[in-house]
Amino acid sequence: MSRAVRVTPAPTSRLPGDEPREVDPSAAAVEPLGHGRLLVQTADGRPIRALIGEDHEATPTRPRTVEVVVDGWRFELEVEDAARADLRARATRARATGPGSGPYEVHAMIPGRVAAVAVVVGDAVTAGQTLLVVEAMKMQNELRAPRDGVVERVSVGVGETIDLGDLLVVLA
Amino acid sequence: MTSASQADRPAAASLRKDDRPPFARVLVANRGEIAVRIIRACHELGIEAVAVYSDADADSGHVRAADVAIRLGPAPPAESYLRGDAILQAARDTGAEAIHPGYGFLSERASFARAVESAGLVFVGPDSETIGALGDKLAARRLANEAGVPVVPGTLEPGAVQRADGIDALAAEGDRIGYPLLVKAAAGGGGRGMRRVTSRDELPAALAAGSAEAGAAFGDGSVYLEREVLPARHIEVQLMGDAEGSVVAVGERDCSLQRRHQKLVEEAPAPGLSDEERRELHAMAVRLGRAARLRNASTAEFLFDEDRRFWFLEVNTRLQVEHGVTELAADVDLVREQLLVAAGRPLSARILAAAENAARPTRHAIEVRLSAEDPGRNFAPAPGRIGRWRMPAGPGVRVDTAAEAGDRVPPDYDPLVAKLLVVDVDRPSAIARLGRALDEVEVTGIQTTLPFHRFVAAHDGFRAGELSTGWVAEEWDPAVGGTREKALDVAAKAAAATAGTPDTARHASPRERAEASGWSVEAREDAIDRWPR
Numbered sequence: 177m178s179r180a181v182r183v184t185p186a187p188t189s190r191l192p193g194d195e196p197r198e199v200d201p202s203a204a205a206v207e208p209l210g211h212g213r214l215l216v217q218t219a220d221g222r223p224i225r226a227l228i229g230e231d232h233e234a235t236p237t238r239p240r241t242v243e244v245v246v247d248g249w250r251f252e253l254e255v256e257d258a259a260r261a262d263l264r265a266r267a268t269r270a271r272a273t274g275p276g277s278g279p280y281e282v283h284a285m286i287p288g289r290v291a292a293v294a295v296v297v298g299d300a301v302t303a304g305q306t307l308l309v310v311e312a313m314k315m316q317n318e319l320r321a322p323r324d325g326v327v328e329r330v331s332v333g334v335g336e337t338i339d340l341g342d343l344l345v346v347l348a
Numbered sequence: 349m350t351s352a353s354q355a356d357r358p359a360a361a362s363l364r365k366d367d368r369p370p371f372a373r374v375l376v377a378n379r380g381e382i383a384v385r386i387i388r389a390c391h392e393l394g395i396e397a398v399a400v401y402s403d404a405d406a407d408s409g410h411v412r413a414a415d416v417a418i419r420l421g422p423a424p425p426a427e428s429y430l431r432g433d434a435i436l437q438a439a440r441d442t443g444a445e446a447i448h449p450g451y452g453f454l455s456e457r458a459s460f461a462r463a464v465e466s467a468g469l470v471f472v473g474p475d476s477e478t479i480g481a482l483g484d485k486l487a488a489r490r491l492a493n494e495a496g497v498p499v500v501p502g503t504l505e506p507g508a509v510q511r512a513d514g515i516d517a518l519a520a521e522g523d524r525i526g527y528p529l530l531v532k533a534a535a536g537g538g539g540r541g542m543r544r545v546t547s548r549d550e551l552p553a554a555l556a557a558g559s560a561e562a563g564a565a566f567g568d569g570s571v572y573l574e575r576e577v578l579p580a581r582h583i584e585v586q587l588m589g590d591a592e593g594s595v596v597a598v599g600e601r602d603c604s605l606q607r608r609h610q611k612l613v614e615e616a617p618a619p620g621l622s623d624e625e626r627r628e629l630h631a632m633a634v635r636l637g638r639a640a641r642l643r644n645a646s647t648a649e650f651l652f653d654e655d656r657r658f659w660f661l662e663v664n665t666r667l668q669v670e671h672g673v674t675e676l677a678a679d680v681d682l683v684r685e686q687l688l689v690a691a692g693r694p695l696s697a698r699i700l701a702a703a704e705n706a707a708r709p710t711r712h713a714i715e716v717r718l719s720a721e722d723p724g725r726n727f728a729p730a731p732g733r734i735g736r737w738r739m740p741a742g743p744g745v746r747v748d749t750a751a752e753a754g755d756r757v758p759p760d761y762d763p764l765v766a767k768l769l770v771v772d773v774d775r776p777s778a779i780a781r782l783g784r785a786l787d788e789v790e791v792t793g794i795q796t797t798l799p800f801h802r803f804v805a806a807h808d809g810f811r812a813g814e815l816s817t818g819w820v821a822e823e824w825d826p827a828v829g830g831t832r833e834k835a836l837d838v839a840a841k842a843a844a845a846t847a848g849t850p851d852t853a854r855h856a857s858p859r860e861r862a863e864a865s866g867w868s869v870e871a872r873e874d875a876i877d878r879w880p881r
Contacts, residue, residue, distance in 0.1 A: 183840035197840035206845035226842035229792030248798025249835035312729040
């Protein structure tokens with residue numbers, strides 16, 4: 177008897193197009209190699225090494241999250257029982273006002289310093305328009321609006337240091 | 349001990365004297381891997397090394413490696429590594445006789461070199477006048493032009509981007525040069541302040557953004573225009589000169605694999621050049637170096653176009669990030685040479701021999717820059733704390749780094765965390781060795797550029813020597829999603845397998861478990877039963 181595990185890239189390492197994976201742990205051919213390494217058999221028969229890094233226990237708001245590095249790609253993966261993951265997803269959806277209509281929060285995808293703020297509350301913006309400029313590692317990175325909307329809130333100011341995941345702008 | 353002076357050193361009797369350390373103490377005005385690299389050279393020559401650091405680097409690798417370390421100030425470069433006054437004071441306080449600037453920061457500031465000279469200390473690099481003449485990219489273009497070295501078409505004077513009529517004048521120049529073109533920082537290097545412009549409409553915004561970035565990075569917002577030569581390879585020549593006026597070329601490097609004008613992979617020699625092309629290229633670079641009365645280490649950068657013509661880009665009057673591939677390919681030590689030349693000694697027999705043989709290389713070296721950047725998100729910065737840190741070793745492998753497990757990669761500086769270099773008898777074996785070395789790399793905690801380098805090492809086009817500055821956009825950008833997707837499949841299986849392992853269960857205390865919500869504890873206990881044995 178086996179129950180599927182839902183593995184979902186955590187918001188901090190999720191890219192567009194990253195979909196959750198359902199894995200049957202009893203069917204996955206995985207061998208421990210020692211020192212936090214696992215050898216994973218792939219469909220083409222070539223075993224690939226996975227490094228297990230930080231392992232964060234579940235909290236009331238977040239499932240257990242495991243850091244895994246494969247072929248140099250680093251993922252923070254939320255791991256939970258698939259059936260429970262469904263329940264959680266339904267609950268989250270129910271809280272939201274409805275798909276696509278609510279405010280859109282723009283979070284920091286890179287840490288750095290805010291070099292410029294191009295919008296103020298009340299501005300109407302179009303998708304692709306520059307909202308902020310973030311300076312990180314000596315490069316200026318323009319942060320653009322992901323969709324059309326009206327700026328409801330700007331949470332940061334020029335010169336402020338921001339961290340990964342910080343709320344920057346809310347679009348209504 | 350003072351440095352050996354020119355006058356009292358008879359050539360025949362110099363051998364024993366030259367065995368003595370060129371300096372007693374040298375201050376290294378940099379951080380990270382390059383500071384460690386320079387400290388190593390100092391220690392090999394019997395020189396004590398003084399490190400300087402910002403608050404972000406108080407516990408970092410270059411501080412650990414040095415004999416003495418002096419705090420400069422808070423993390424931002426303008427308040428620490430760019431503070432020439434504080435660095436000079438640190439040199440005086442510690443009795444350092446010379447200052448090695450490394451690359452970046454103050455390495456190409458003529459004003460800093462002049463201040464070092466005026467303080468009676470030795471600046472390890474060209475003299476301030478040469479830095480002024482060559483470090484200003486526009487002045488270098490004019491100098492090359494006068495020395496009969498072909499320069500990439502573009503402007504030769506700084507653009508007045510603050511004034512509307514200045515922008516109009518630049519737009520007219522842009523039409524003359526043709527699009528696409530590049531906005532470049534006169535004080536630039538490493539792609540900072542550079543913007544690609546495909547049409548006249550985009551020019552004003554690119555000028556403003558490039559100028560602002562250049563101003564922030566270098567304290568000088570001057571920009572100029574240059575034609576984008578595409579397809580092209582980026583090939584550069586390592587120059588070394590001494591106080592007696594000798595200037596030699598110690599071979600060339602191919603640095604074509606770039607992204608947003610940041611070099612990602614470098615190799616020496618440049619693949620596919622004939623001996624004759626090498627001689628021609630080295631001669632052009634030496635001509636330029638002599639015209640600028642070059643002393644110490646510099647690099648002349650060229651573009652190599654489809655018609656096999658070389659176009660001069662700029663001279664970097666400092667040690668390059670990628671100097672190690674030349675060291676491995678030519679079997680020399682450029683940093684040691686820099687320190688000896690700075691103390692007034694002539695070019696070593698070893699460097700002269702390497703220059704003599706530079707057109708007929710017998711070894712091949714490749715370097716990849718392991719950076720804290722996400723190749724899945726257009727190489728966006730990915731600073732953080734390093735978890736596991738295991739670097740490759742074994743025959744023909746060299747790793748230049750200051751990093752260790754548990755170190756923080758701060759967001760305040762360049763994202764480079766390690767340079768991984770390999771050398772072998774020829775290019776195919778060097779690539780095979782690179783692939784092996786990359787397989788040995790284990791880093792957690794931060795995303796690095798490792799997936800990109802693995803892709804390059806396994807790529808047929810790269811193996812065939814098909815390089816160009818557009819390679820990353822043409823080959824990597826379409827492939828990135830696929831390689832990441834495949835890794836995610838494997839990572840998901842691995843993550844599922846760790847669910848409830850006895851090993852991970854140990855990390856949670858009973859109290860922590862009780863604090864976690866009830867359902868997640870149940871899920872974990874289910875998972876423990878399913879761990880495959």
